[in-house]
Amino acid sequence: MAAAWRAEIVSGACSRGIRRKIREKISMENLLEIKHMRKAFDELEVLKDISLTVKKGEVVSVIGPSGSGKSTLLRCATLLEKMDGGSLSYLGETVCKPQQGDAGDSVYVSKKELKKFHRYFGLVFQNFNLFPHYSVLKNITDAPLRVAGIPKQEAQERARELLSQLGLEDKADAYPCQLSGGQQQRVSIARALALRPEILFFDEPTSALDPELTGEVLKVIRQLAQEHMTMIIVTHEMNFAKEVSDRIIFMENGLIQEEGTPEELFHSSKERVQEFIGKLSDG
Amino acid sequence: MQFGTVLLQLSKGLVVSVEIFFLTLLFSLPLGLVVAFGRMSKNAVVRTVTKVYISIMRGTPLMLQLIVVYFGPYYLFHVRISAAYRFIAVIIGFAVNYAAYFAEIYRGGIESMPKGQYEAAQVLGYSKMQTFFRIILPQVVKRILPSVTNEIITLVKDTSLAFVIAVAEMFTVAKQIAAAETTVVPLMIAGVYYYVFNLAVALAMERIEKHYRYYEG
Ligand SMILES: Nc1ncnc2c1ncn2[C@@H]1O[C@H](COP(=O)(O)OP(=O)(O)OP(=O)(O)O)[C@@H](O)[C@H]1O
Numbered sequence: 001m002a003a004a005w006r007a008e009i010v011s012g013a014c015s016r017g018i019r020r021k022i023r024e025k026i027s028m029e030n031l032l033e034i035k036h037m038r039k040a041f042d043e044l045e046v047l048k049d050i051s052l053t054v055k056k057g058e059v060v061s062v063i064g065p066s067g068s069g070k071s072t073l074l075r076c077a078t079l080l081e082k083m084d085g086g087s088l089s090y091l092g093e094t095v096c097k098p099q100q101g102d103a104g105d106s107v108y109v110s111k112k113e114l115k116k117f118h119r120y121f122g123l124v125f126q127n128f129n130l131f132p133h134y135s136v137l138k139n140i141t142d143a144p145l146r147v148a149g150i151p152k153q154e155a156q157e158r159a160r161e162l163l164s165q166l167g168l169e170d171k172a173d174a175y176p177c178q179l180s181g182g183q184q185q186r187v188s189i190a191r192a193l194a195l196r197p198e199i200l201f202f203d204e205p206t207s208a209l210d211p212e213l214t215g216e217v218l219k220v221i222r223q224l225a226q227e228h229m230t231m232i233i234v235t236h237e238m239n240f241a242k243e244v245s246d247r248i249i250f251m252e253n254g255l256i257q258e259e260g261t262p263e264e265l266f267h268s269s270k271e272r273v274q275e276f277i278g279k280l281s282d283g
Numbered sequence: 284m285q286f287g288t289v290l291l292q293l294s295k296g297l298v299v300s301v302e303i304f305f306l307t308l309l310f311s312l313p314l315g316l317v318v319a320f321g322r323m324s325k326n327a328v329v330r331t332v333t334k335v336y337i338s339i340m341r342g343t344p345l346m347l348q349l350i351v352v353y354f355g356p357y358y359l360f361h362v363r364i365s366a367a368y369r370f371i372a373v374i375i376g377f378a379v380n381y382a383a384y385f386a387e388i389y390r391g392g393i394e395s396m397p398k399g400q401y402e403a404a405q406v407l408g409y410s411k412m413q414t415f416f417r418i419i420l421p422q423v424v425k426r427i428l429p430s431v432t433n434e435i436i437t438l439v440k441d442t443s444l445a446f447v448i449a450v451a452e453m454f455t456v457a458k459q460i461a462a463a464e465t466t467v468v469p470l471m472i473a474g475v476y477y478y479v480f481n482l483a484v485a486l487a488m489e490r491i492e493k494h495y496r497y498y499e500g
């Protein structure tokens with residue numbers, strides 16, 4: 001395919017049709033596409049109309065006040081919660097979309113089809129949620145073994161590789177309860193990475209940690225950003241968000257109020273954004 | 284009757300008690316899990332039925348339940364009760380009774396599990412079955428072991444209730460000898476046997492609890 005395009009481009013016959021094809025090819029690189037996502041808990045409209053596209057290799061931070069729906073957004077994207085309206089797709093494959101229009105009620109693909117999407121994403125929780133009865137190594141290898149069907153040897157090699165990348169090579173046989181919060185969070189990142197997700201979501205990965213442990217986790221995320229891991233990070237660490245993100249999204253009242261490069265956001269003309277960032281950037 | 288004979292007779296009775304004990308556990312431990320699922324079911328009918336079942340099992344004497352299980356078939360269907368059914372009735376009676384208690388213990392344990400464990404497993408792609416049997420249940424077992432140990436120790440003593448439908452377990456035997464020889468010695472010896480039995484049970488449970496001490500939480 002690609003060779004054929006190139007040939008046509010070289011021969012100067014780059015028709016509109018071909019350009020469209022190229023554009024489609026690029027939009028395939030839209031790893032995650034959310035359009036007009038809505039979500040309510042009973043009467044409470046938590047997400048009102050969220051549209052968000054994330055390309056391969058992009059690092060997007062989500063900031064916003066408590067209760068603005070950041071976690072709910074991640075939970076809908078990771079299928080922990082069902083969205084009410086709008087569409088969601090990974091790599092161009094539909095998870096759910098309205099029967100007609102863009103913003104109607106979401107209709108999900110079948111349960112069986114939904115399963116495969118778990119391959120595409122990983123989620124790192126604020127409070128780690130490691131499996132306490134499994135050793136660090138087993139926490140990381142169990143899902144690859146049981147869910148992805150990867151051979152034991154391979155899963156273990158991959159796990160040890162990840163552990164050494166994350167500075168935990170000596171903790172393989174430890175149990176989560178024997179680790180510090182920062183170490184537990186790094187293990188949970190390794191557990192998510194072991195399944196080789198296309199995109200990794202973080203929901204306030206350092207909020208449960210002491211300031212001195214926060215650094216070691218941020219270092220790991222920074223490292224992942226350098227390796228062009230696609231990530232969406234909900235965080236209150238403004239300086240960190242500014243440093244690693246290609247894009248920052250400011251959410252409030254279930255809407256994206258402002259979106260742009262860190263530069264753009266930190267110099268936003270919107271007073272509310274300025275106020276929020278200013279409040280959190282102190283200290 | 285010679286002391287040696289008494290000991291031997293009581294030992295035979297003890298074997299029956301031990302049989303009742305193990306068979307009851309064998310059936311009631313898994314049955315309890317099924318009942319616990321019923322109790323937590325999304326289906327309101329299933330939930331109500333199990334709730335009523337548990338409440339009856341816990342709210343009426345086990346002795347009465349044994350009588351109902353033993354004589355029930357005769358009164359309901361007018362079938363002749365065979366001698367072999369005595370023992371079977373004891374096992375059925377104990378199993379359905381203890382299943383109710385275990386169900387409530389399981390339910391407490393399952394409901395005490397943090398939601399995050401389910402969610403972590405779900406995001407990693409575990410199926411519902413895998414999540415329950417690989418992630419949730421092993422942790423629940425650790426949490427409920429002390430309560431289960433309590434129940435099991437009670438069961439050792441409860442086996443003596445089988446006397447009510449004349450199954451020749453240890454207590455029945457002890458009472459017979461005591462009546463025939465007009466002495467309480469056999470009953471005292473039975474008491475010692477029960478105590479030793481329970482000591483063994485407690486030690487075994489302690490070992491299992493120790494095994495689970497390899498992690499905290
Ligand atoms: N399962 C639920 N049932 C009912 N209400 C919920 C549920 N989950 C979230 N909410 C509500 O939705 C709103 C948004 O919650 P969400 O957790 O998404 O906010 P957030 O932006 O992540 O906040 P924080 O910064 O405090 O984590 C809150 O008002 C919350 O109480």
Ligand SMILES: [Mg+2]
Pocket residue numbers: 070071072203204
């Ligand atoms: Mg949140």
